[in-house]
Amino acid sequence: MSFLSATLSRVKPSPTIAVTAKAAELRAAGRDVIGLGAGEPDFDTPQNIKEAAVAAIAAGKTKYTAVDGIPELKAAICAKLRRDNGLDYTPAQVSVGTGGKQILYNALMATLNPGDEVVIPAPYWVSYPDMVLLAGGTPVIAAASLENDFKLTADQLEAAITPKTKWLIFNSPSNPTGAGYNRDELKALTDVLLRHPHVWVMTDDMYEHLAYGDFKFCTPAEVEPALYARTLTCNGVSKAYAMTGWRIGYAAGPVELIAAMRKIQSQSTSNPCSVSQWAAVEALNGPQDFLPANNEVFRRRRDLVVKMLSQIEGITCPVPDGAFYVYPSIAGLIGKTSPGGRLIDSDEAFATALLEEADVAVVFGAAFGLSPNFRVSYATSDAALETACRRIRDFCASLS
Numbered sequence: 001m002s003f004l005s006a007t008l009s010r011v012k013p014s015p016t017i018a019v020t021a022k023a024a025e026l027r028a029a030g031r032d033v034i035g036l037g038a039g040e041p042d043f044d045t046p047q048n049i050k051e052a053a054v055a056a057i058a059a060g061k062t063k064y065t066a067v068d069g070i071p072e073l074k075a076a077i078c079a080k081l082r083r084d085n086g087l088d089y090t091p092a093q094v095s096v097g098t099g100g101k102q103i104l105y106n107a108l109m110a111t112l113n114p115g116d117e118v119v120i121p122a123p124y125w126v127s128y129p130d131m132v133l134l135a136g137g138t139p140v141i142a143a144a145s146l147e148n149d150f151k152l153t154a155d156q157l158e159a160a161i162t163p164k165t166k167w168l169i170f171n172s173p174s175n176p177t178g179a180g181y182n183r184d185e186l187k188a189l190t191d192v193l194l195r196h197p198h199v200w201v202m203t204d205d206m207y208e209h210l211a212y213g214d215f216k217f218c219t220p221a222e223v224e225p226a227l228y229a230r231t232l233t234c235n236g237v238s239k240a241y242a243m244t245g246w247r248i249g250y251a252a253g254p255v256e257l258i259a260a261m262r263k264i265q266s267q268s269t270s271n272p273c274s275v276s277q278w279a280a281v282e283a284l285n286g287p288q289d290f291l292p293a294n295n296e297v298f299r300r301r302r303d304l305v306v307k308m309l310s311q312i313e314g315i316t317c318p319v320p321d322g323a324f325y326v327y328p329s330i331a332g333l334i335g336k337t338s339p340g341g342r343l344i345d346s347d348e349a350f351a352t353a354l355l356e357e358a359d360v361a362v363v364f365g366a367a368f369g370l371s372p373n374f375r376v377s378y379a380t381s382d383a384a385l386e387t388a389c390r391r392i393r394d395f396c397a398s399l400s
């Protein structure tokens with residue numbers, strides 16, 4: 001019998017982290033690899049946020065804090081949810097954790113029993129199914145289609161729900177597709193949930209502020225107030241405030257669930273970093289004017305990537321509403337062979353050949369539950385994006 005736990009055999013390491021590591025390895029070996037795998041903004045954390053952290057250190061705010069967040073941060077989160085989402089929460093309904101990842105994981109650990117099902121629309125963020133498995137639940141994948149812009153329909157959600165369903169995990173704008181649900185599309189899903197009172201919704205609003213053009217972000221409890229009592233609204237400062245390394249995420253929901261999440265955190269990591277919490281207070285309460293400025297850069301890059309990839313024969317590239325990803329289909333390239341002799345029989349084979357033969361690192365679609373596609377993160381410079389798209393074009397043209 002293995003010394004390692006049986007739970008471990010059910011989960012896989014994060015493929016996105018694996019791609020980033022592989023690209024770094026090739027770069028260290030002297031190859032000019034362009035990485036389009038990273039899930040973080042290339043912008044620096046805004047100066048006022050850094051200064052708030054420095055001030056916190058100088059003031060000695062370097063000790064343990066309340067397990068699930070300092071009162072000042074909880075107050076800032078309540079104010080943010082009211083301001084941006086029209087949602088009323090009290091501090092007792094708020095939990096702060098070490099990144100959005102810990103928040104989602106705490107919630108699953110706090111609620112899942114063996115046999116409980118969690119509906120996860122695909123394409124999904126890679127961690128959702130594995131987190132559900134780690135927490136002892138069963139992921140139920142509900143596949144959306146490229147034809148519907150990677151958004152789940154009401155019928156598809158209805159078909160995935162069973163008496164064992166505990167949660168729907170909802171993510172808009174989405175990692176990996178950038179797809180965003182408008183109010184009507186989200187209402188169609190919340191209407192389904194109204195018919196199934198045993199199903200709760202865990203909404204991952206991490207990319208809320210990264211929305212472009214006409215797209216207007218909305219969140220389930222705002223669109224359908226009747227779901228408020230069974231919604232966990234999750235968010236964080238990682239993406240919008242370029243604070244991935246600071247590790248602050250948060251959630252708001254029913255007091256009993258928040259207390260259960262606190263219990264788990266109290267026996268695992270205790271409080272998130274005290275200094276980061278003070279930085280997050282400044283992020284949420286301070287000036288927000290860099291958000292539209294950053295978004296303008298992201299929108300320009302999105303348009304650049306979509307334009308260049310759409311011109312490639314064999315690739316279909318929908319225009320995303322938000323986040324910093326595009327999720328093109330390579331259906332038109334399946335069955336071809338690369339100059340290096342690799343048969344492109346899957347998106348994984350495509351991504352491997354692209355990295356090995358054209359020095360561009362992308363993440364293959366199977367990792368996100370919908371193939372044959374690949375994910376491009378455009379959170380990198382315009383020059384790198386242009387070069388990478390030209391390499392992808394030349395690589396695709398070289399397939400026979």
Ligand SMILES: Cc1ncc(COP(=O)(O)O)c(C=O)c1O
Pocket residue numbers: 039098099100101102125171174175204206236237238244247248249
């Ligand atoms: C959809 C989604 N949710 C949550 C997270 C986790 O964010 P954090 O870095 O705050 O843990 C990510 C990070 O990639 C993400 O893409």
